[in-house]
Amino acid sequence: MADFLTFAKWDGETVTVRFIQRSCAMSEDLRGKGEVRAAGGAASAHVTEVARGTGDGPTLSTEAQHRRAAIAGAAGTALEYYEFSIYATLGLLFAPLFFPGGNSVLIALASFGVGYVARPVGGLLAGWLGDRFGRRRVLIATVLAMGTFATLMGLLPTYAQIGLAAPVLLVVLRLLQGLSAGGELIGAVTYVAESSTSGRRTLSSALTTTGSVLGFALAPLVTALVALGLDNEAMASWGWRVPFLLCLPLTAGVFLLRRSLAESTEFDDAKSDGTVQRSPLRALVREHRMAILRAFGISVAVNGTGYLALAYFPVMLAARLPEEGGALRWWNAGALLLTCGVILGFARLATVFGHQRLMRIGLGLFAVFSTPLVMVLTTTTSAVVASIAYFGFMVLVALQSATAYLTMTRDLFPPEVRFSGAAISFNLGNVLAGGLAPLLISAAVQATGDGIIPAYFAIAVSVVGLVCMIGVRARDAGAVAAD
Template sequence: MTTNTRSDRDVVARRASTAAAVGTAIEYYDFAIYGSLAVVLAKLFFPATQGFVALLSTLGVIAGAYVIRPIGGLLFGRLGDRRGRRTVLLATVALMGIATTLTGLLPTYASVGVAAPILLTVLRLLQGLSAGGEVGGAVSLSTESSPSKRRGLFGSATSIGVAIGLAGAAAVVGTVSALTTAEQMAAWGWRVPFLIAAPLLVAAVIYRLKVEDSPLFLQMVEEAAPPKAPLTEVVRDHKGGLFRLIGLAYSTLTTGALASIYLVVHLSGVLKYSLSSSLWLTVLIILVPIGIIPWAGALSDRFGRKRLLATGMVGFVVLSVPCFWLMQQGSLALAVVAALILNVPFAIQQGVVYTMYAELFPTRVRYSGVSLGFNLGGIIGTGTASLVAASLVAATGVTIAPAFYAVFAAAVGLLVLLAIHESSGKELASGVAPAAADAPVTPAVPTPADR
């Protein structure tokens, strides 16, 4: 009987983790194709005479999409804590996919003038709104469906979705770029990666329809009414957890963006490697995180989340400057080696941090807490990483300047870790019974044990 219980729970965990990965894959596929095509889109959606300013404007649209994410987090987080994770995740993935597909149908600046960048921005904001509720729900669903002793492993699925989305985007854009001339790419080739989101959307919705809701959420609503104002509870009772999550999100999202999607802009736009080579390099370096992420998640179940996450952050402090220096030596082979090395600490962080997010809040307000904190951290993290990095290069003329920004972000994360208690192996709190604020990993209500 014990074996069957463990087996059944593992099946639920695997389904929930796969559903979480599917949604985040689409979210980061969209984010990555926009970033990968930034050099091309800048010439199509902004006046060609603006040159580098047009590139900065294109990257600025990414930042704008992140500004609206907290609003999406508040909206979908409230619904997720009151109505359940599954239903809301269906809505977020559908909205994201539709916005991405419509981007591929937009007219350019040459066709409609200033309306083109406006429409582009509107769709990016719509995508940002829906994406604001995606990660909080995916993290909640995967971790709440997992056995406590294997939560790090199953919780890493969200990060695997991120890596798959980034790699898939780079592969698609790289293939289209290789099969088209520069003129064809500007005329119609750039649309293909966005339009591919349509079949991905259908597949994601079909799979999420087959997944049951989080067992911990269902247990919680049987024992008490869902929170009427989850955001109020987060701000009132879990301020410490919220600020810690914002700090972790800023640190890991900034370093992760600089080690992955920004490299396409840096290698092609700053160091002048070919766009096609830069994109395929991105595919290659993302294979490293896909292999390391679940391994890091499993190790965090054994050795602790803090130890693994600190290892990744120290890696960025030590390796960022040498790796960016290698990239600018004029050798694509050296650039490949440098990028691969830099993505090892990125993968370690990704394998651990999403599970840590969930462990900072009780089930009662987890969706809202993770959504709000992650998206606020994302505004100043991923949302501005490429823009800040490109601006540093433009302002200083120093092509390794982004490396110093990565070191700073990693140092911030190490400071935040000092204020976080180890949470691996402990049951997730429900928040139903009275509990001390900012103690989310204390088992307030007994949950099915991993016997």
């Protein structure tokens, strides 16, 4: 008969029971993680976790929690970026209805960037709440708020109907949407990374960031499907509202999915150990200033290159090739959907070679290939050629998406300040290099006539990212040696 040890753990809220088949000497500190270590030799212990849960959310097996966390993280992130990117996708259509007169391209990009101004404040608030009271509740709140404000945008009357109040309300809703989105992506990556085992952490985190690209893909795809049944006049008059209104049922679905989650494993452990900070922001500034700077620089690199592809190029191509607008939407959506698979492929490579090594390679490739890709995108008159070059740029973005977010969260910050540190750093970089850069680049291109300016920008932010990666080490003890 097999020799079993039984362990029970009570932390005031949770009873965790494990049956462990003993085949070696084991360390006494299991810390609720399902880990078994050999004392002075190889281990072949078999662990079965019967239950794990907290008073905040349902009780789930570890395996079920891992799957549900990854799916819920990806779904919420997809919703965030769908809601945010339909603004950029449809901006050229509805901008004249709210901002009559003026340069439609600059107005579309400017109103797109407005939402990013509030993101650091949202990240600051979400990070503090997440580090103080838990990740799960914050991620539920962000989804509900984002969906509500996006739906209201689809219901707004136009300038012709209510005058100046129309653009004012649009900008206010965009700001509120940015405030609520400040903790979404980085909070979801934090939650998923903390809820996954070491061997699955890179892939699970990459699945969450895949949601951002999927959201950007859904925006032109939904827009193209709506446009199939409408002529140009109807699409510009009221058809643009439909993608916004779809946020309501999508939000309801993601809410139900996240409502079923338990709290993250590492935050639960921090509560059990008494290491949760009463003032996480104070501890962050006092003890982790260098980590904040590193994460900010990495965010500048990731968001700077990413938003060239996701925000600047689609608007620029739509303005350059207006007669190819319908084809570009389909090609753009197809390229983004393919990119989702590429991200997961790179994540699998990262489990072998190390996520930080692949990230450094990706930043180096951006520095080399940005100029030729941008030259094609800014000179071609073919939607097919433009889409191929666009996909090439997105492959490089995918390499960053598969690797960088785990570094910005788990590698750089300990659990007690992780949400705050990552959210503040990420959103500051997001505003500087993501929300505002497309607008500034567009203005610079129009002022100078130099279409290669986006490539110069991509090279510059890639160098910033490489510098900030110097000396960064993976937090996992069992991580690939290259990291």
